Amino acid sequence: MTENQPTRSFKKSAVIMIPEIFAIAVFITLLAGITTYILDSPKNTAVSFQSVQRIVTHVEGFELVESGVPLKAPYLFDVGSAIWANYPFFIYRGETYERAGAGGVVIRKPVSRNARYEVREEARDFDESDKRVLASNLSIIDRENGEVLGVRFLREGQIVGGTGWIGEHAAKFVRQVLVPDDPIGGGRGIKPYPQHPFQIERLAYDADKDKPQITGCPSTFFIDRLPWNRTLNTGGWRFLPQSPIDAATCSGNYIAILSGAYADQVFIDILTREGSFLIQSEIRTMASLDMLSIRAGQLLIDAKQVTFNLFYATPKDISNPTYSPLRQSYKVHITLPAGWTENIPLPAHPSPVIPPWPDQSPP
Known part of the structure; x- marks a missing residue:
């Protein structure tokens, strides 16, 4: 009997191990099934799956x-x-998107830079009627x-984290793996512009006729309505700010682009004619909120x-021919920080004559 005890003990252990092994196998099968469900079932809105194998720091860009x-x-x-x-x-569909201040980019074609890293989005589910992607692997x-x-x-x-903007989740994941040197620079929506000291003086409106969106610039300049309805197209490069463009004006080698969603909040971006970003600022004006036309x-x-002149006007009322649009005019002076012109040749004082660009007279 004593000799048989080890044998009985082994048989008892084997009986116990069989269900344990079966349970482990079931768990592994379930885990594989859950993973497959996450990847293949876009209807699950609460599931978030990600895997990070290696993190890279000091990344400047990528190709999407x-x-x-x-x-x-x-x-x-x-985009x-x-x-x-x-x-x-970053590079996208044969064009380079270069950062230009808060939320803006200069777009150049053909591609002007090389990208070691690729961010690839592969669609997993697609809405045929709306022609949009519902689920994907990044x-x-x-x-x-x-x-x-x-x-x-x-x-x-x-x-994820109480929010449902999938683009934000994707951007944060890309930044988690490809770590850039600069922070995001703002929350969801409009990123804040710097606010340099400025002064505004009221002027008498100098004309009754409507003013063009672009003044003092080459005839090749236009506001591109597609695909974002807010791109300044120069014929050689494009500028896309984060808000809809209201107007652009040129002088010598410089371009000022005005954008914004409200009449009393104006964002100004200044670039060179080659598309180099220089500086930006936000100003608050006394304009009425119904002043929809900004020039x-x-x-x-x-x-x-x-320094530049700022013009406002209410839109025409086509149904009322006797309606006279309200008009306002201001001169804006923005004081710029010392050292902003490093490596940029500028005159010591403003010229009283605005040098015209090719193919167009001064405004």
């Missing part, structure tokens, strides 16, 4: 690539989300060795300030 549906379909990690992620540059790849640095599942309406002119820039 889309696959799985027609190119014109909007993806979940779209607006890539801009919001705030990298010095992969970050090191092109030097083909290594996949991270993968995240995206689904429209996904809720600019008489731009002057020196090492200390930017």
Whole structure:
């Protein structure tokens, strides 16, 4: 009997191990099924799946690539989300998007920079009627060795951290893997512009006729209505601010672009004619909120300030021919910080004559 005891003990252990092994196998099967459900079932709005294999720091840019549906379909990690992620540059559909201040980009074609890292979004579910992506896999790849640095599942309406903006989730994941040197620079929506000291003086409105959106610039300049309805197209490069463009005015080598959603809040971006971003500022005016037409002119820039005229007008009432639009005119002086003109040749004082650009007379 004593000799048989070890044998009985072994048989008892074996009986106990069989259900344990079965339970482990069931758990592994369930885990694999859950993972497959996460990746293949876009209807699950609460599920968030991601995997990070390696983090890279001091990243300047990447190329955004889309696959799985027609190119014109909007993806979940779209251009607006890539801009919001705030990298010095990214490449998208054969164009380079270069950061230009808070929330803005200068777009150049053909591609002017190389990107080692690829952010690839592969559509997993597609709405045929609305022509949009509902779910996708976002992969970050090191092109030097083909290594996949991270993968995240995206689904429209996904809720993470109490918010449901999928573009924000995607941008934060890309920044988690490809870490840039600069912070995002603002929350969701409009990023804050710097507010330099400024003065505004009221002027008599100098004309009864409507003023053009673009003054003092080459005839090749126009406000591009597609695809974002707010791009300044110069014929050689484009500028896309984060708010709809109201007006642009040129002087010598410089361009001032005015944008905003409200008449009393105006965002100003100043670039060179080559598309180099210089400086930006926000100003608050006394204009009535119903002043929907905003125009600019008489731009002057020196090492200390930017000066331009600002015009407002209410829209015409087509149904009432006797209606006279309200008009307001201001001169704006923005004091610029010392040292902003480093490596930029500027005159010591504003010229009283605005040098015209080619093919167009001064405003």
